[in-house]
Structures are given as C-alpha cells and as structure tokens.
Amino acid sequence: MKEHCRQVLEELYTFLEGGELTAEQTLNMEEHLLDCAPCLEEAGVRIQVVEVTRIVARVKDSCHCPDGLKSRITHLIEEA
C-alpha cells in the first residue's frame, strides 16, 4: 500500500505542476484518494500550495527595469 501511495502522490505532483496524466492514471489516482485518508490529506495540502503559486504568478511580469538604469548599464557596457 505504501508503494502505491508514493506512486499516486508522485503522479499528483506531476499533474499539479502542469504535467499530463493518462485517463487510466487519473482514474487510479481518484480511486486511491477515496480510499486512503493520509494521501487525501496530503493532496489537499499540495492543492493549497499550488493555489498560492497561482496567486504569486499574477505579479510575475508586473515589474520593469527603470529606463534610467537600463541606459546607464547599456552605456557602461558600451564603454567597457
């Protein structure tokens, strides 16, 4: 049972990090999570964590290098 748990959780992590699972893998995972309380709890924890990652991604490209800094560095490199 423990080996199966490890496998299911690995597949879950893959899925949550954006990977793909086969239909059979998905079915096996769902069936296992219904049967195994510790894995279900761990899955809940992982899903919460992924949720935070999604929130953080909102500010991903919101910050740009100030123009002054860009020209300063470009100039320094040019003169180097």
Added chain:
Amino acid sequence: MASQQTLSEADKKRFQLEALPLLDSLYAGALRMTRNPADAEDLVQETMLRAYRSFNSFEPGTNLKAWLFRILTNAYINTYRKKQREPKQVSQEDVQDYDLYQELKDHDSQLSETPETIVLDSLVDSDITEAIDDLPEQFRLAVVLSDLEGFSYAEMAEIMDVPLGTVMSRLHRGRKALQKRLWEIAKDRGIVKGPRQDGDRARSQGDRTG
C-alpha cells in the same frame, strides 16, 4: 581592479544581445530581494558589471538567466543582506500547523462556503508583493526564484548554493508562510470578515419585528 581578459568584440556583442534583455527579470528579482528600489538598482548594476567582466567563464548554450541570477544572489548576500531590516518573522511552528481551509471553516459559516480562491483573488497586486516582501529572507528567495522567475529546483540549488532538499523544503515552507500572510492581509483589508458576533443575530431579529 583585478586583471581580467578583455572581451572580444564578438563576446561583447553577444553579451549585449543576450544579457541586456534580461534586465527586467533581474530588476524584478533584485526588488523582491532588497525590497528597496534604490538598492535594487545598485544591485542590478553591480551584477551586470560582474557578469560582463566574467562573461568569458560563461559556457555558451547553458542557461544565461540562471548564471546571471547566481551572480545576483551572491551579490545580494555579500553586499545587501546586512543592510536589510528584518521582515516580520513567521515562526516555524506557525508555518507547520497553518491550514487555510481549516481557518476558513472556523470563520463566519457563510464564508466557509466561499472558496479560498475568491478571497485571495480579491487581493490587488501590491498586496501580493507586500506579502512576499514580508517573508523571511530564505523563504522569500525560494518563492521568488521558483514562482516569479520560473527556475527549476536544480537551477535553484545552483543559484542558492544549497542542496536540492533544502530548496524543496524552503519552497514548501515559504509558500505556506506566504499563504498565511496573504490571509492576514485579506483580513486587514476587510475582504474577510471576522467571526459572527452576537449582535448580528439580535439585529436580524429586530428587523423582523420592526
């Protein structure tokens, strides 16, 4: 200044072509590390100069962004870390036991039906950066490198100069701490109401008879 080989014209052009476009990324990372725009600018400038001077040691075809971030992180640790004020400390115990879903259930019962996503999605961008900035440094660094800059665990181990297991541990605990901080900010903003008060019940009864 230490002696160094001067770059060939070809290498210089390659640096300008490949490294300068990464300034936005570097600045974003530097800003979250230093939490201060002036220091961030100095840090980026120092990083680019160091990178330029040691560009001969960069292996073409390998990950330039990771290489630059390694220099950035080292420069931050060596130069700026001492200057930083300590952020609000999130204790280890708090992080281990924190469960947002449980917290939601303990609150106003109406709220427990509201998915966590609606609460956190109501936060504005500056709330999110504030929450990140409030993280203890090692957690913050891990979250920034992974979730803002998109580095793999292996790349992060290189950049932070720590074992892979340490990367994963800091990242997991950092995200948990961030979740907690986001929730606190949501409460401060009034997005999340406090627990139901007795006054509420009395008020609604009054409405019925009035």
